Amino acid sequence: MDHPGDLSELAALIAAGRVRAGDIRAVIGKTEGNGGLNDFTRGYFTQSLMLLLASQMGETPAELAARIPCVLSGGTEGALSPHYMVFSVSDDPAPGQRGLALGTAFSPVTPARDIGRAAQIRAVVAAVQAAVAGAGIARVEDVALVQVKAPAPPVPDPAARSTDAKVLMTLSRAAAAVGVGVALGDIPADKATEAALLSDFSLFSSRVSISSGIEVTCNEVVVFGRASGWAEGITAGVAPMTDLLDLAGVQAAFAAAPGEVLGVIAKGEPDRSGAIRGHRHTMLGDTDLDAQRHLRGALGAIVAAVAGDGRVFVSGGAEHQGPPGGGLVCVFARRRDTA
Amino acid sequence: MDHPGDLSELAALIAAGRVRAGDIRAVIGKTEGNGGLNDFTRGYFTQSLMLLLASQMGETPAELAARIPCVLSGGTEGALSPHYMVFSVSDDPAPGQRGLALGTAFSPVTPARDIGRAAQIRAVVAAVQAAVAGAGIARVEDVALVQVKAPAPPVPDPAARSTDAKVLMTLSRAAAAVGVGVALGDIPADKATEAALLSDFSLFSSRVSISSGIEVTCNEVVVFGRASGWAEGITAGVAPMTDLLDLAGVQAAFAAAPGEVLGVIAKGEPDRSGAIRGHRHTMLGDTDLDAQRHLRGALGAIVAAVAGDGRVFVSGGAEHQGPPGGGLVCVFARRRDTA
C-alpha cells in the first residue's frame, strides 16, 4: 500500500477473483500514522476499505463497518512496513477437519463514560463469548488469540473516567484486555475490577492484543482458535515475551507455526520500571518521541528480523496483554504440504 | 548513568583504584539526546568527562579533550540504554603475545569549508595512518574497526559545501568514512573524490563507524586491531549486515568474539530505495520522527536482543560504512578462560 487510503491491491485481488468480497470477515493492519490519539490514518483506511467493499456488495459503508471488524494500529516505525491482513472465510464444507477458526463480534456502542470502567469490561466479555461461539470453538483453551479494537472518545466528555483523552485511550485498552482475559479464563472474574485496571499488572492474558482509537465507537472483536469443521492447513502459533529483548520468545512463536508465514501480530510495552534487565531505558521520559513509538520501533524490528519481513502487526500499549514489561507474538502460517 | 552529565560510575571506579585515569585512551558512548544537529547531550558528557579526568590528572580539560577521543552518539531509542565504554591501556609488557591493540589520533582542526571535501578525506587518511602506526598494527588487514568522531559546524559558514547544517553533518560522516576506507585499502584512493561522497555508494568499508557532531572541531580517530606486544584475551569480532533485517549478520559478529561481551558497536542506515526486501518502509518520509531515530531504534533493538543487553553503541548514518542499506556490527569480548 502506497498510503493509508490505498486499497488498490485488495481491489485488484477482488477484480481477479482471488478474493471474494463477500467472504471477508475481518481486516487487521498497520498504517503509517503516529499510533496515538491524533492518528487519523486509521480512520482514513477504514473509510477507504468500506467504500471499496460497498462498491462490490449491496451494503452501504456504514453497514459494512458495523459487521466487519477493521482493526488498525498506527505506527510503522523503523523496519516495519504498512500492510493489512484480510481474513476471509468460505462456505466450503470441511467435514472431519479441525483447523483455524475465526469469529467476530461487536459490543454495543461504548459511550465515553463507560470507557475504562466495569461496563466496558463486561461488554467485552460478552462480545468475546459471542465471537467464540460464532466460530464454533468448543473450549476457551482452544482460543489462540483475541484481537480487539477498542474505542477512544474523539472529544472530551466530563462524565468520562479521565479528562485526558490519552489516558482514556490507555484505559480502553486495559479494560478490553481484562475483559478478554476474563472471557478466556486467564483472569479471575472477581479480580477484574475497574480499580485493577492499570494497577494490578499481575492480571494478564498472553492471548490478547488490543488497539484503541477514535475511529471506532464500540469494541470490535476478532477471535482466532481451533475448531471442528474448519479446514486444516493454517495454524496460529502464540508465545509470550518475558521482556522486550526476549528473542527466544519470538522464535518460539514462529516455531509453533511452521510453514509459510501469512501474518504476524505482536504486542509489547516499555517496562514501567524504567529498566530492561537492569539497564535504564529512555522510552518513558522522552518529551519528543512518544513511548509507544519507541516501543513499536524496537519490538517491530526484533520480530521483523526473525520473520525476515517488515510486514508485522506490532502494537504498543500491552497493558494486561502478556507479562508486565513483556508482550506476546502470534504467527499465522500455512503448512507447506497443504499449499 | 542517570543523565548525560553523570560520570559518577567512572569516578567511583577511579576512586576504587579499578581504573587509572592516566590509562584512559578513548571513550565511546551513547547519550540520550536526539542524535542530530541540536543534540547537546554529547557536549555535556564530554565537558563532564574532561572535568572529571582533569580533577585526577595534571592537565586541563582542554588539554585532555585534545588527546583523548571522546566519541559520542546521541539517541538511545527503544531498547537502547545510555552507557559509555572506557578504553584503557596499561604499560605492562606483554612479551610474545598478540592481542587487541588500540591507537588514537586527531586530525588538525577541520574548518567548515573543508567538511565533506577532499581536504577532510585526506586529513582522515593521515589520522588513521597515524593511529594504526601508533598502535603498532603491522598491516591494515589486521584492523578490526576504525571509529571516528567527525566535526559539524555549530554555525553556518558561507564557504561550506552546503548551507544546510544537517547536510554538512551527513557530508562529514561520508568524508570521514571514505577517508578510513582509503586508509584501510577498502576503497581505491583514486575513487575517493568529493563528488563520490553520498553519490557512489559502491564505495564502502565494513570496518568503519563514524559519528559526527558540533561538539568536536576535528576528526578524532580510534583504531582497533591486532598487533604484537598487546595482551591476549580480548578480541573484536566484526561482521557486515546486508540489510536492516540481517539477523544472521548480527549473530556472526557475536560468534566471531566468543566470551564475555564487553561492548558492541553497530552502524546502519535506512535503505535509500524506500524498501527493505521489497516492502516499503517509512523512515525517510516521516516529518515528525527523524530517519536516524527510526533507524537506531530498529537496529538497536535487533542487536540488543542478540546481546541480551541494551548497552549497545548504535549509530545511524552509515554512509559508505557497510553495504548500502545495511551496516556492520563489532563485538568486543573477553575470552572466558582469561578472566
Place this chain on the structure above:
Amino acid sequence: MDHPGDLSELAALIAAGRVRAGDIRAVIGKTEGNGGLNDFTRGYFTQSLMLLLASQMGETPAELAARIPCVLSGGTEGALSPHYMVFSVSDDPAPGQRGLALGTAFSPVTPARDIGRAAQIRAVVAAVQAAVAGAGIARVEDVALVQVKAPAPPVPDPAARSTDAKVLMTLSRAAAAVGVGVALGDIPADKATEAALLSDFSLFSSRVSISSGIEVTCNEVVVFGRASGWAEGITAGVAPMTDLLDLAGVQAAFAAAPGEVLGVIAKGEPDRSGAIRGHRHTMLGDTDLDAQRHLRGALGAIVAAVAGDGRVFVSGGAEHQGPPGGGLVCVFARRRDTA
C-alpha cells in the same frame, strides 16, 4: 470539525439550505496533521468532502475532485484551529457592481519528473491565466491572491529532480510560486528558470500562497481579485510581512479588509540566515521538530492574536512567496453595512 474526516458542519449547512452544493467552487482549509510528506489528513479530508458533495450532486467523487480545488494545509500548531473555508459562487446577476471575483483552474497532471522544473512553472502560468480569465478579472493588477495546491509524488521516481521526496515537495511549491509570479507580472518571465528555484530568492510575489502534498496530482489554482459583474461587499486585504515578527504587516492586512472577518490566509518561512532581527532562531536545526511546524506555530499565533480567532489558514514553506524570511497575510472580510 472534530477530525479531518468530519464534514458534518458543511453537511448541516447544505441540509439547511444555507449552502448549495452546486455553488461550491473551492475549499481551502487546515487539517491537524504534521503538514509534511506523510500528512494524510489532507487526503482524508478531500475524500470525505468529495463523498459528501457527490451524495448531493450527480457527479462522482473523482469528477468533483477534478473540478473543485481542495487546498488543504496540514498543521494546526499552537493557537491554530482546524477549519475549512468554503467558497461558493451564485449565478445571481450583479449588474454595475464590482467586487471580489473567484476563478479556478487545474493544470494537466504533473508527473514526478516535471516537479520543480520549467514544465511545472509553465503549467502553472497557463493555469493561473485560465483562472484569471474565467473570473473575468481584467488586469493582473486586480488580482489579490492566488492560492495553489501543488503536487508531490507519493512514491520515488528516478526521473525526478531529486530522490528526496521532501525536497520535491519543496521544489513543487517553489515552481508553482514562481509560475504564479510570472503570470501576475511580479516575476520577470526570463528569470523564472529551473535554476532560479530555491536559489534566487529575490524573485517573489507577495500575492501567492502555495501548499503542496501527495494528495493532488496536478496544480490546482484558485484566484481571487476584483472584477466587474461580481457583487460588492466582500473584500480581500493583502499585505506582505517583512519578517516573522512583522506585527504591523499583519495589522495592515486586517486594516485593508475592514468589517467582519470571513477568513485569513497567511504564509511565512523560517529565515534562512538562521536569525531574525539579528538574533539566532532554532527552527532550521531541530532534529525533533520540523521547521515548518515551528513556523506555523509562531506565525499562526501572531495572526490569530490579531484576528482574535484561531481559525487562520497558515502555511509554511513560503519559497518565492513574499520577501525572504517574511511572508504575507490575506484577509477576507464582509463590509458591515452590507451584512
Place this chain on the structure above:
Amino acid sequence: MDHPGDLSELAALIAAGRVRAGDIRAVIGKTEGNGGLNDFTRGYFTQSLMLLLASQMGETPAELAARIPCVLSGGTEGALSPHYMVFSVSDDPAPGQRGLALGTAFSPVTPARDIGRAAQIRAVVAAVQAAVAGAGIARVEDVALVQVKAPAPPVPDPAARSTDAKVLMTLSRAAAAVGVGVALGDIPADKATEAALLSDFSLFSSRVSISSGIEVTCNEVVVFGRASGWAEGITAGVAPMTDLLDLAGVQAAFAAAPGEVLGVIAKGEPDRSGAIRGHRHTMLGDTDLDAQRHLRGALGAIVAAVAGDGRVFVSGGAEHQGPPGGGLVCVFARRRDTA
C-alpha cells in the same frame, strides 16, 4: 549564545569589566532543548555558567550553584531565541531612592517524596518570605514577580506522589506556584492543600512564574519588587493574559514598563477545555509534539512580535500561574532618561 554551553558573551563582558562576577545574583534564561523531562540543555548551561564564575571567584562551582539561582527554561520554538538574562546588584548606595529590588533564596533540598505535596508548598512559602525580606521589600503588594526553579527527580522514587516523572515535573510547578501565591497573599493559605494542586484552578497568582527540571534539587527563588534603597530607573511591568490570544494583555505589560526593554518573562498554558474562544485547538492531543512545545511556540511568537525581539523568556506549564488557560507577561525596562 551559539549553544547551551556557550557563555562566551558573559565571559567577554566580565573580561571587559562591564559585569563584575561578584555582583551576579541570578541568571534566568532560555536554552534550546525540548523543555521536558529529558531536556539536558539546562544542566549543561548551569554547569558551564558555574565553571565560568568559579574561574573568576574564590568559590567552587558547587558553592556558587548553591547560592546563585540559575533558572532555565528549555524550548525556543518558533520565533524565540536562546538567551540569558544576568541580574547583577551593586553595593553602590542609592539614598532616598526607591527602585526595582531583587532578592533570592533557596529552599532546603526537596526529596522526591515531597514534590507536589504540602511540604513543598511550605518550603516555597518560607523561601519566598526570605527572599522578600532579603530584598528589603516592605510589603508583598510591592512584589512584581517571583520566579522559581523547582526540582524534578531524575530517577523514579516509589515514595513519590506519582510514578510518572512527567507528572511529578508538573506537580512540582503547581506546588511552587501555590506556595508563591500564599506567600504573596494571592492564594488563601487554608486553600493551599495538596489536593488543590492541579485540581482547583481558581487558585492562582498572576505574579508568579515557575519552571521545573531535574537539574535542580531544591526550590530556587528570585523575587522582583519595589523597595527603598534601590536605584531608580529600572521598572518591571506585569500583566495577566486572559487567554493565549490576549494580545492586549501582552501590550499592557509593555505599556507598564516604558523605555528600553531589558528582558521579558512570560508564562502560559494550553487551555484545558480543548478550545480557545470556542474553537478547538490541538495542543493537548498531539502524540508527536508535546503540548508545552506547542504552547511556547505560540505564546513566544505573540510576545516576541510585540517586543520586536525573539529574546523572550517564555515558559509553558502555567498551572496556578495566571488565570486558567491564560498566563502573564513581565517586562523589565530601563527608563530612557536614566540611561
